[in-house]
Amino acid sequence: MKQPPLANAELAVMNLLWHNERMTARQIREQLYPDATKTQHGTVQRLLQRLEDKGYVERDRSLFVHLFSAAISRQTYAGQQLGSLADELTEGSFAPLITHLVEEKKISRSEIRRIRTILDGQVDEEDQA
DSSP states (O other), X not given: OOOOOOOHHHHHHHHHXXXXXXXXXXXXXXXXXXXXXXXXXXXXXXXXXXXXXXXXXXXXXXXXXXXXXXXXXXXXXXXXXXXXXXXXXXXXXXXXXXXHHHHTTOSOHHHHHHHHHXXXXXXXXXXXX
């Protein structure tokens, strides 16, 4: 299932959860707002609830203090957003995006080798079909 795009504040929360396996709302608030006020605690609670409603965050209610974790990986989210961008800008084609990244040297040689390996594997599968 494709989730809606993240707002900047939601993305900040997700970045924390992608870097830390599980966090409490308080830990998230302390990271996002080091000089937090009561208002910011409510903001974090609302962000977490929205993210949970959208399917981005899972809440563990088994303990007194709830723990939050990412329900989807950064790679899955990035793939969804790139797919949407390709649909909007290039009628679903990724070739212009990849060409631009290669020409502008935004992809390292090791990343190019990894892409080549993935593509070679798909070509082999098509030959067998």
